[in-house]
Amino acid sequence: MLRNGLEPWHLLIVAIVVIVLFGSKKLPDTARALGRSMRILKSEAQAMKDETATATAVTAPVETPAPAQSPSQ
Numbered sequence: 133m134l135r136n137g138l139e140p141w142h143l144l145i146v147a148i149v150v151i152v153l154f155g156s157k158k159l160p161d162t163a164r165a166l167g168r169s170m171r172i173l174k175s176e177a178q179a180m181k182d183e184t185a186t187a188t189a190v191t192a193p194v195e196t197p198a199p200a201q202s203p204s205q
Contacts, residue, residue: 154162
């Protein structure tokens with residue numbers, strides 16, 4: 133039934149409906165807000181990635197040499 137999924141004319145109809153519903157004045161503001169949100173999300177994801185890499189490097193066990201034992205007399 134839905135082999136092809138969305139065809140180009142489906143997307144055109146959706147775009148027209150969005151323009152009619154929201155109007156041409158709100159679309160730039162909405163796009164700007166969406167871009168801002170995506171930038172924030174990207175920077176937060178990068179910060180989490182850096183934090184995980186730093187935490188892994190800091191918590192990695194450091195092997196210390198065992199103290200030398202003196203021979204028993």
